[in-house]
Amino acid sequence: MNLAPLNVALVGVLGLLGIGMYGLLMTRNLIKTVIVLQILVKAAVLALVMAGSAAGQIHLGQSLALTVIVADTIVAVVGLALAIQVRRRCGTLDVQALATLRR
Amino acid sequence: MSSILLVAGILVCAVQAIRATRLLVAALWLAGTSGLLAILLYMLGAHEVAVVELSVGAGLVTVLFVFAIGIAGEEAMDAHGLLPTPLATGLAILPLLLLGWLILPVNSTGYLAGFTAGTADFSNVLWQQRGLDVLVQIVLIFAGVVAVLGLLAEVPAGAREDKVSPAEGVRVPSNKDLLSGTTILFAPEIRNQQAEIPGDHIAEPEQAVEEAHR
Numbered sequence: 001m002n003l004a005p006l007n008v009a010l011v012g013v014l015g016l017l018g019i020g021m022y023g024l025l026m027t028r029n030l031i032k033t034v035i036v037l038q039i040l041v042k043a044a045v046l047a048l049v050m051a052g053s054a055a056g057q058i059h060l061g062q063s064l065a066l067t068v069i070v071a072d073t074i075v076a077v078v079g080l081a082l083a084i085q086v087r088r089r090c091g092t093l094d095v096q097a098l099a100t101l102r103r
Numbered sequence: 104m105s106s107i108l109l110v111a112g113i114l115v116c117a118v119q120a121i122r123a124t125r126l127l128v129a130a131l132w133l134a135g136t137s138g139l140l141a142i143l144l145y146m147l148g149a150h151e152v153a154v155v156e157l158s159v160g161a162g163l164v165t166v167l168f169v170f171a172i173g174i175a176g177e178e179a180m181d182a183h184g185l186l187p188t189p190l191a192t193g194l195a196i197l198p199l200l201l202l203g204w205l206i207l208p209v210n211s212t213g214y215l216a217g218f219t220a221g222t223a224d225f226s227n228v229l230w231q232q233r234g235l236d237v238l239v240q241i242v243l244i245f246a247g248v249v250a251v252l253g254l255l256a257e258v259p260a261g262a263r264e265d266k267v268s269p270a271e272g273v274r275v276p277s278n279k280d281l282l283s284g285t286t287i288l289f290a291p292e293i294r295n296q297q298a299e300i301p302g303d304h305i306a307e308p309e310q311a312v313e314e315a316h317r
Contacts, residue, residue, distance in 0.1 A: 005106040005146055010206060012110040012143070014199055018119055022195035023121040026184030031171060032128050035133050038164065039117050042140055045156065049149040059228040062152045063236060066229070069155055074247035076164055081170035081254035088176040091151045094178070096185065 009050045016043035029092045030083040034076055041072040109143045130168035137161035
């Protein structure tokens with residue numbers, strides 16, 4: 001296998017996706033969930049740039065990656081604000097404890 | 104060789120961000136992931152995105168995480184996750200195998216062996232060809248600011264008194280309450296109904312009082 005930067009980046013994309021999916025399935029903390037989402041989005045950004053580079057349209061890949069970074073930042077901000085409100089009102093960040101709450 | 108080390112560092116930082124028990128440590132490992140990813144993006148030729156990733160991913164987002172963790176506080180949790188570890192590992196590996204099976208034939212043909220810079224300028228692509236994306240980004244930023252202002256707004260003290268916590272809504276009535284005719288709250292919805300009609304008692308306590316008088 002040729003170890004060009006793009007091939008190595010492909011391994012990085014797959015690795016980040018695997019780590020992110022595993023973390024998403026295993027994490028119970030709301031703030032940690034946002035951290036795992038950030039890891040998944042980093043895999044998407046790297047994949048977009050890699051695909052743009054491979055197709056000879058690096059600027060198009062960069063433009064799309066820039067949009068993804070902005071959207072991801074907004075998701076992180078809103079997710080953290082939601083986690084803070086959940087912590088204030090329910091006293092916990094545990095997703096499992098929140099799922100078992102009864103009105 | 105340097106790209107291999109960078110990817111290895113990115114993966115190690117990502118694993119440590121998930122494995123860390125303290126949220127602050129996890130946020131710092133995530134910042135390390137962003138920093139190394141920015142270097143890798145620069146090596147791939149995406150200079151503008153590398154700068155944005157370094158400033159936003161490693162800077163702004165890390166500050167946001169530290170701010171949020173400082174407000175919410177650290178919370179000790181059990182080690183086990185939502186799913187059993189073997190099941191989660193299998194569910195994470197299975198899509199990767201499928202994705203690798205789809206991508207690797209493309210890779211073997213040498214399609215991804217090299218990259219060439221496009222003829223169009225980045226600013227031309229961003230502002231002319233992808234102008235709608237820029238508008239969407241602006242709308243997203245405004246929507247995010249409004250959402251955060253709404254979410255972090257303090258609830259007024261008077262409005263908070265009217266709310267009933269779940270623990271208050273399920274209070275079990277005592278015999279003294281039943282004999283004296285005190286209104287018992289069984290659920291927040293019932294309490295709200297009673298607040299609209301003053302003096303109207305709830306059916307269950309009244310029946311209990313009548314039975315007690317008999």
